[in-house]
Amino acid sequence: MTDDHxxxxxGSHFSDVELRVRALESLLVDKGLVNPExxxxxxxxxxxxxxxxxxxRVVARAWIDPAYRQRLxxxxxAAIAELGYGGMQGEHMVVVxxxxxxxxxxxxxxxxxxxxxxxxxxxxxxxxxxxxxKVTIDPRGVLQDFSVALSDDVEVRVWDSTSEVRYLVxxxxxxxxxDMTEDELAALVTRDSMIGTAKL
Amino acid sequence: xxxVHDMGGMHGFGPVExxxxxxxxxxxxxxxxxxxxxxxxxxxxxNIDMSRHANERIPPEQYLPASYYERWLAGLEMLLLExxxxxxxELASGKRAGPAPAGLAPFPPEKVEPAVRKGRNYRVDLDVxxxxxxxxxVVTRNINPIGATRLPGYAxxxxxxxxxxxxxxxxxxxxxxxxxxKPQHLYSVRFxxxxxxxxxxxxxxxxxxxxxxxYLERA
Numbered sequence: 350m351t352d353d354h355x356x357x358x359x360g361s362h363f364s365d366v367e368l369r370v371r372a373l374e375s376l377l378v379d380k381g382l383v384n385p386e387x388x389x390x391x392x393x394x395x396x397x398x399x400x401x402x403x404x405x406r407v408v409a410r411a412w413i414d415p416a417y418r419q420r421l422x423x424x425x426x427a428a429i430a431e432l433g434y435g436g437m438q439g440e441h442m443v444v445v446x447x448x449x450x451x452x453x454x455x456x457x458x459x460x461x462x463x464x465x466x467x468x469x470x471x472x473x474x475x476x477x478x479x480x481x482x483k484v485t486i487d488p489r490g491v492l493q494d495f496s497v498a499l500s501d502d503v504e505v506r507v508w509d510s511t512s513e514v515r516y517l518v519x520x521x522x523x524x525x526x527x528d529m530t531e532d533e534l535a536a537l538v539t540r541d542s543m544i545g546t547a548k549l
Numbered sequence: 550x551x552x553v554h555d556m557g558g559m560h561g562f563g564p565v566e567x568x569x570x571x572x573x574x575x576x577x578x579x580x581x582x583x584x585x586x587x588x589x590x591x592x593x594x595x596n597i598d599m600s601r602h603a604n605e606r607i608p609p610e611q612y613l614p615a616s617y618y619e620r621w622l623a624g625l626e627m628l629l630l631e632x633x634x635x636x637x638x639e640l641a642s643g644k645r646a647g648p649a650p651a652g653l654a655p656f657p658p659e660k661v662e663p664a665v666r667k668g669r670n671y672r673v674d675l676d677v678x679x680x681x682x683x684x685x686x687v688v689t690r691n692i693n694p695i696g697a698t699r700l701p702g703y704a705x706x707x708x709x710x711x712x713x714x715x716x717x718x719x720x721x722x723x724x725x726x727x728x729x730x731k732p733q734h735l736y737s738v739r740f741x742x743x744x745x746x747x748x749x750x751x752x753x754x755x756x757x758x759x760x761x762x763x764y765l766e767r768a
Contacts, residue, residue: 370578372643379645386658391584436668458557476617482559494565505754512759513671
């Protein structure tokens with residue numbers, strides 16, 4: 350995390366928005382509405398505890414354990430909870446599986462809903478006007494933006510997750526990984542492959 | 550509301566540009582804004598649907614060029630003012646002018662991790678009859694409410710197929726308006742790309758939306 354460093358006014362090295370946020374925080378603390386340690390804790394939780402490594406564990410387990418994969422299909426939230434994940438913005442999960450015939454992509458066109466417990470907070474591109482506007486009408490064009498080649502024979506399914514249900518893409522297991530351990534497999538799984546803008 | 554936040558299908562925003570090795574937050578103010586929004590939300594003065602709708606009500610000329618966390622900041626300021634937690638004088642001056650409404654206690658740091666791990670339950674344990682079975686053909690209503698809705702503009706008046714019944718959920722259109730939860734079934738509905746975008750779309754591609762009972766009619 351870095352601070353804004355574009356200089357303006359005399360000597361201030363904070364941007365307008367940085368100043369506005371600092372003022373708002375001190376005001377909320379003064380009013381007894383916010384505890385700054387709570388903010389520290391929230392930032393730390395989202396910077397260090399949650400992230401795509403969690404989702405990757407779910408994917409790797411699904412690849413090696415057909416019974417787990419079936420439980421993911423039947424009740425994804427419960428199957429994900431088996432690995433210790435769940436909570437805020439991942440309360441109601443659905444896992445959608447890529448196959449040689451089907452490629453899934455996830456978006457929230459109305460805001461930027463995203464499965465925080467499994468992927469952390471979303472990247473800027475996921476929240477961008479470009480992605481939110483384009484992926485429902487031109488998913489194959491978005492895949493080109495990510496340099497992903499997809500055959501015309503493959504069906505693209507776009508999940509516009511505008512309710513409280515959150516989606517995780519289960520990417521296809523790459524060829525030649527039969528001898529890998531679960532940990533090694535998890536290390537192969539990228540964030541974008543679990544959103545659907547990458548293949549492995 | 551038919552706002553610029555309802556972006557699905559718009560043209561002209563250019564290519565999607567991923568960033569390599571992106572940090573969780575790019576600036577300290579983004580992290581503080583995110584955390585303040587969560588901490589203030591925990592005061593219980595608004596629900597998640599009111600919170601989303603605040604962002605939707607940011608004026609379009611301000612919304613479009615703003616970054617994600619600038620929108621969160623503008624929406625938070627709007628909610629704090631509307632709920633009487635801050636005054637516009639306080640917001641402009643940065644100085645406290647009076648006490649906060651009685652009975653509000655800041656969310657304690659030790660409760661952060663349990664709250665994040667637990668989340669909330671948006672499913673409602675009520676025996677509400679389902680109007681549609683899996684496999685049913687449906688058509689979305691052509692509604693244009695001024696308030697919040699989770700039925701995107703591009704999917705109004707369109708024919709689809711119910712592929713899953715998620716169960717009974719809080720209805721955001723009512724919840725955002727402070728009219729209660731109005732629990733009802735939420736369905737996953739499949740639309741062909743051609744139904745949504747016309748004959749130029751790829752024949753086999755589909756878009757799936759989670760839609761509440763009130764958005765749907767029998768096809």
